[in-house]
Amino acid sequence: MVKTSLVNECKLFSTFNEKEKEVLSEFLNEVSFKKGEALFEEGSGADEFFFIRKGKIGLYRNDNFGNLTKVAEVHGGVPLGECAFFLGTPHSLRAIAEDDVRALSLSREKYELLKSNYPQLAIKLIEIINGIVSERLKEEDKKFADIFCFFRVGGQGWRR
Template identity: 30%
Template sequence: MKRVGLLAAIPEGSRERLMELGREVSFPVGVRIFEEGSRADRFWLIRTGTVNLDVHVPGRRAAVVETLGEGRLLGWSWLCPPHQWHLGAEAASPVRAWEFGAAEVLALCDRDHELDHALLTYVVEVIGRRLRAARTRLLDLYGPYGSGSDQ
């Protein structure tokens, strides 16, 4: 098993316990994996393929804000109340992933404090990256002067 992303961030023993909770799933191209605002009760680690993250824009098509590939975490909203997806996700190519139920992982985190710390640290970093990516993409699409980044 290749260790990138979340799997590389978790200590070996904790990683093995986490992976025991995962199940292999696949999504064909074009499948909506989750919708913005719906209940978030699981997450995925992408093994192969790509997933587009998008945000609903009233009166327009959903705007793709980031594309995730191998080793990337798909879904963090399961960890943060109110446990609703902040973005939508669609398979941009055929996807193979490990799927994890939030309740089982949170129960494991209660028993495994190394996993809890590593997972929370990683998810906070992901949230920050996704927020920056969404902001930049939306400003590029809808802002009068592009991303507005300092030059």
């Protein structure tokens, strides 16, 4: 359980009313990570995911030679680890705090309680996360299209 003021600080919850934020605060935990500390490892289980309040996290993947390669960077105001959490799969990346990070976490156990006791609030939370994940997917789709020289023709779809 965290103070409602911490939930208020998180941009992700700006559309939640005060009652929803109070209820949500009962299910979240406050966590922090020092610069260089791993939030999770590639291949580790996803028993919780995070709502980043402050800080920068580098996302890394092991390459074919055993070296870590940075593939992305996330900043405060976003969820992190949600895909593996909801898919029930191991994390596909390693997340390392690139400066001091403050976050809220939602464990699987607390998420299940939230769904059972406050299904409408759980749906609202999932809708917000879904919107963010969808935006990420659209951005990656555009990058992919740019790399392979696809372009949009008159709203009719991607053409080469």
